[in-house]
Amino acid sequence: MASSHGAPPVFNNKVIAWIDHRLPIFSYIEKEYHTFPTPRNFNYFWNFGAIATVMLVLMIATGVVLATNYQPNAELAFASVERIMRDVPSGWLIRYLHMNGASFFFIAVYIHIFRGLYYGSYKAPRELLWMLGVVILLLMMATAFMGYVLPWGQMSFWGATVITNLFSAIPVVGDSIVTWLWGGFAVDNPTLNRFFALHYLLPFIIVAVVALHVVALHVHGSNNPLGIDPKGPQDTVPFHPYYTMKDGFGVVCFLIVYAAFVFFMPNSLGDVANYIPANPMVTPNEIVPEWYFLPFYAILRAIPDKLGGVLCMFGAIAVLFVLPWLDTSRVRSCSFRPIYKWFVLLLVADVIVLGICGAHPPEGWYVPAARLATVYYFFHFLILLPVLGKIERPLPLPSSIAEAVLKKKAG
Template sequence: MASSHGTPPVFNNKVVAWIDHRLPIFSYIEKEYHTFPTPRNFNYFWNFGAIATVMLVLMIATGIVLATNYTPHVLMAFDSVERIDRDVPQGWLIRDLHMNGASFFFIAVYIHIFRGMYYGSYKAPRELLWILGVVIFLLMMATAFMGYVLPWGQMSFWGATVITNLFSAIPIVGESIVTWLWGGFAVDNPTLNRFFALHYLLPFIIVGVVALHVVALHVHGSNNPTGIDPKGPQDTVPFHPYYTMKDGFGVMVFLIVYAGFVFFAPDYLGHPDNYIPADPLVTPAHIVPEWYFLPFYAILRAIPDKLGGVLAMFGAIAVLFILPWLDTSRVRSCTFRPIYKWFMMFLVVDVIVLGICGSKPPEGFWVPLSQLATLYYFAHFLVVLPILGKIERPLPLPPSIADSVLKKKAV
């Protein structure tokens, strides 16, 4: 499904036609977001790409407003955040939108990743599309971590201290990397300044990678629940109005849930210790990152060796880059893979268990459980995927997307 299709559009508006003749931006929009042929069998899991885009725009807009009122100095950062909440007109709303927006952005992206894995959207010819998505995920994690440091509460300070100290496990250059990250010999004002600068910059880099992600998507078109490519016009519908309306509905439902947290439980997804000013002399009883980092934090702590834990944590993300080559099945979608479908569900449960382990103190029952969950996480990608793809017998694929849709309607 190539993006070059149809005849050039004709615009009745003379101003639009004049601009488009010199800068064909309207032709591009018409071709890629109006008449673009899209598989006709998308389900609501396909809404989460649009939802993530809306959340990214909202995070940038609220972040710019917050940046105009924030003071990146260790003596004033905490008070400037309190001033935003209490004294800046509608500042509480902007901050709660931004603070909860990070969590809901990750919710949308995690569901988007799960959908891509379940329906095999990483398989050829969409490998680069998947890799760009993982790059976006990494940039999101870096941006969120730096943003969590900015309020300069207890969890901000100690979270920054613990996470940046992990780089000291790298042989030879580790200590130098930590000193460079800190801008000195401890987490202090230079650290806060550079984290603020990077937190402001990275979202715009994310926008650039998202643009590449969309371009790569429109080269071969979207995957779909059957995992088979469209074989003709009967398998597709124009993107507008069918999926603009469906995406719009999904976005509205998602924003209603998001607004529920913003207005009725704005602090539910945060940590109460972060409403205490940072104190280098008082260590919190239990240092935990934000919930969306907890599975990786559990993997880090599951390995008793510091360097091994760091390698395992980064390896948990790195393995996603090579996922297209680990899956040896000739079938994309789990819909037609009766055995692997259950392994995918078990992976979701495993990641949730890792998140729970990451939120608990590293003692007692939680240590062996996190080690067992970490073992399965890597076994899923490095053992289950390559072996099961060769021995599993997939169900028969439908002859076309249209045939599968019409068969469902008949049932």
């Protein structure tokens, strides 16, 4: 393949050239993933978009294999999972890859979100890019919740019962929504069938939204640690080979940690109660969701009123949709916001506190801690962010990315 800057690519391979003339898929790849101008100052936080994509592909691949051996029947589901683990060739590996992959997918996405918060990637003109990312997060949560129900263990069954019952708090239509989700008047076989079908379908919807997310990203290009737009060719480098190599290195490092969990501690991120078959007559002492839901679970329990708790739990995600308009600062990156950058780190600590509170029974000091952390979470977005953007004095921005990079190297 040969091409000059700005000219359409010329492919030396005649088969590729023939296909591309009729369906310019190779030209698209060349433009968007080879010569695409990318800010030259990306740090390793920018790897997590690629890492999340790799995890999504891995989750779909392992999920399809598991679906060929799973029985979505309340009488057979638990036994079919045990059969996958014991009798299906390499079934234990596929299941552990899928089970731990959910946690590592969320780890990658949460770090990706933190990077967006810290460096202001949600600000104009990337508002729609950010909102599509929040949609992906919501779809991930729905998919993960339904997938957690499928093994039909004790925690699966009672988790489904508790979470679906939350919709009954909605006035007028709440009970009808719960009945529709259950497919009847209790969590039973129709519920499992619905959740299996949706769990299989939603990842492909996530792929479609990810595609829109990438298209939106390539319209205005990526943000960068300085939060300033490239001023010319001196501020950018081609995506390949610079960032394909950097992303590849990050993916390999991430997968090494992931493999360590899969092979040496595969059940450390799950709940042992889910290895007990579901029993509607025996309620577990504590019903605890997966770790990636714990902050939202803590917000739910921190509010004494059921409807208020449900609204706050969903509001914790909804506030992210309007984040681009809540931040009134003219500066994107926290690197140049000397006060706000500490509040972003405080927000991370606040979410960790919520997670700890969500993992423990609502008693003792966990109750006031969860309520205080919930108050700060909404205070951060609804009050602190708009007010601080008006009164904070940002540091001077560099005139270009190249100037900042060369100055840093010289130093």
